[in-house]
Amino acid sequence: MTAPTILLPGDDVPSDALPSTTSAPLRLGAGLRLLSQAPxxxxxxxxxxxxxxxxxxxxxxxxxxxxxxVLSFPNHRYIPTPHDLVIAQIHHSSQDYFHCVITPHTPHALLGQLAFEGATKKTRPMLKTGDLVYARVLSVGVGAGSEVELTCVNPATGKAEPGGLGPLTGGMVFDVSTGLAARLLRGGSSSDVVVLDELGKKLESQGGFEIAVGRNGKVWVDCSGSGEVAVKATVAIGRCLSETDERNLNPTEQRKLVSKILREMKIET
Structure with a gap:
C-alpha cells in the first residue's frame, strides 16, 4: 500500500501521482491550480x-x-475557490458593490449590487451592515492582494440557482469546521453525515426547517414554526451539528444524538 501524498501550498503535484487515463481530459478539483511553464x-x-x-x-x-x-484537513482555514457556496455577511456598501466578510481577518469579498436575480438599479436589494447572503464564489483573482468576487446568480442564466442564493432573512447562523461543511454540501446516499436528514424527519411535524450551508464553515438555519417551539428546534439543530462536528460521530451515533437532544429539549416528534 503506497503512502498518501501530502501537499502544502505551492507544492507541485508529482506527475506519477496523476491518473493515467488518457481518454478523457484531466479534471482538477478543489485545492489545485494549473500553471503554465515558461517556454x-x-x-x-x-x-x-x-x-x-x-x-x-x-x-x-x-x-x-x-x-x-486535494482533500483538506477538517479544521483548515477556508480559502475561497471558484464555484464554492458561502454564507457572507455585509460589512458595508459602495456605489457598485457590497463589501462582504466570508472569513475573519481577511480582505472583504465584493458582491455586485446587481448580482441578484432580477435586480436593477431600482429593484436591487437594500442590504445593510450585518445582513447575510448565500452566494457563490465567482472569481478569486491571482496573486497577492487579489479580490474575491461573489455572485447570487448563475452567470449563464441570470437565475438564483442552485435554489436559495440571495439574502438570508431571519434564522440563526452556526459555525462548523470547514471539513463538516464540505461533507454536508457533498450530501448524497454515500455521505457519512445523516444528522440533517434525521432532523428533517423528526421535525417534520413541527413544520420543518430551511438550511443553507456555506463552504466557509457557516450553517444558516430557519425553522418554519413560530414561538418557543421554533427557537427550541433551532437550538437543537445547532447542538446536533456542533456535537457531530466535535465528536466526529458516525451515522448510527448521529441518529442517537438527534433523538437524545430532541428529548432533552422536550420537542415532540
Whole structure:
C-alpha cells in the first residue's frame, strides 16, 4: 500500500501521482491550480504545465473520472475557490458593490449590487451592515492582494440557482469546521453525515426547517414554526451539528444524538 501524498501550498503535484487515463481530459478539483511553464522550461518530456496545490491536504485521485483534488484537513482555514457556496455577511456598501466578510481577518469579498436575480438599479436589494447572503464564489483573482468576487446568480442564466442564493432573512447562523461543511454540501446516499436528514424527519411535524450551508464553515438555519417551539428546534439543530462536528460521530451515533437532544429539549416528534 503506497503512502498518501501530502501537499502544502505551492507544492507541485508529482506527475506519477496523476491518473493515467488518457481518454478523457484531466479534471482538477478543489485545492489545485494549473500553471503554465515558461517556454524555456518546456522539454519533450514536459507537458508544458504544472499542477500546484493552493492549500494543504491529501492528494486524492479518481481514475474513473480522470480527476484529481486535494482533500483538506477538517479544521483548515477556508480559502475561497471558484464555484464554492458561502454564507457572507455585509460589512458595508459602495456605489457598485457590497463589501462582504466570508472569513475573519481577511480582505472583504465584493458582491455586485446587481448580482441578484432580477435586480436593477431600482429593484436591487437594500442590504445593510450585518445582513447575510448565500452566494457563490465567482472569481478569486491571482496573486497577492487579489479580490474575491461573489455572485447570487448563475452567470449563464441570470437565475438564483442552485435554489436559495440571495439574502438570508431571519434564522440563526452556526459555525462548523470547514471539513463538516464540505461533507454536508457533498450530501448524497454515500455521505457519512445523516444528522440533517434525521432532523428533517423528526421535525417534520413541527413544520420543518430551511438550511443553507456555506463552504466557509457557516450553517444558516430557519425553522418554519413560530414561538418557543421554533427557537427550541433551532437550538437543537445547532447542538446536533456542533456535537457531530466535535465528536466526529458516525451515522448510527448521529441518529442517537438527534433523538437524545430532541428529548432533552422536550420537542415532540
Amino acid at each position: 524555456s522550461a518546456v522539454s519533450k518530456k514536459s507537458p508544458g504545465y504544472t499542477i500546484t496545490a493552493s492549500h494543504a491536504g491529501l492528494l486524492s485521485t479518481d481514475p474513473k473520472r480522470n480527476a484529481v483534488s
